[in-house]
Amino acid sequence: MPRGFGRGMRQGRGRRQRRIINFLRPCLLLMLQRKEAHGYNLLAGLQEFGFNPDRYDPSMIYRDLRGMEETGFVTSQWDEDSLGPQRRVYKITELGICHLEEWVNDLRQARQEINNLLEAYENLAKNN
Numbered sequence: 001m002p003r004g005f006g007r008g009m010r011q012g013r014g015r016r017q018r019r020i021i022n023f024l025r026p027c028l029l030l031m032l033q034r035k036e037a038h039g040y041n042l043l044a045g046l047q048e049f050g051f052n053p054d055r056y057d058p059s060m061i062y063r064d065l066r067g068m069e070e071t072g073f074v075t076s077q078w079d080e081d082s083l084g085p086q087r088r089v090y091k092i093t094e095l096g097i098c099h100l101e102e103w104v105n106d107l108r109q110a111r112q113e114i115n116n117l118l119e120a121y122e123n124l125a126k127n128n
Contacts, residue, residue: 024064026103027051032074032092033100039065039088065090073099 027049031042042065043058068074073096076088092100 023049024051024060025068026100026107028061028064028068029073029092029096029100029103032090033097036089036091038079039090042090068096072096 024046027046028042031037031045037045039062043053043061046061047053065074065076069076069090072093074090074092076090078086079089080086
């Protein structure tokens, strides 16, 4: 069996967690391209993309936002108008918009490759 296959569900879950973390970034950037937002609003908005808030750690979002701020994809500032505790407001930058566009192009290419694989598999199944 090829390396990486047949090793059980435990290893597969780790890969899924990495995919979730990697997919988190373009989702956050898209939401920020629509409108600047607090981390809490972004957390709630992830449900649109299929994220189940009960199945991931919200601190992932804040870590990714900090990382994107360090790379220049987003900026943040304290919300002075907050009625409660001060919260950071995140905003996408031009560099972040370019990064999101690259992600979307890569996703389109991946979708085409997946569709090609599925079509070939379905044709094989019909012929067997």
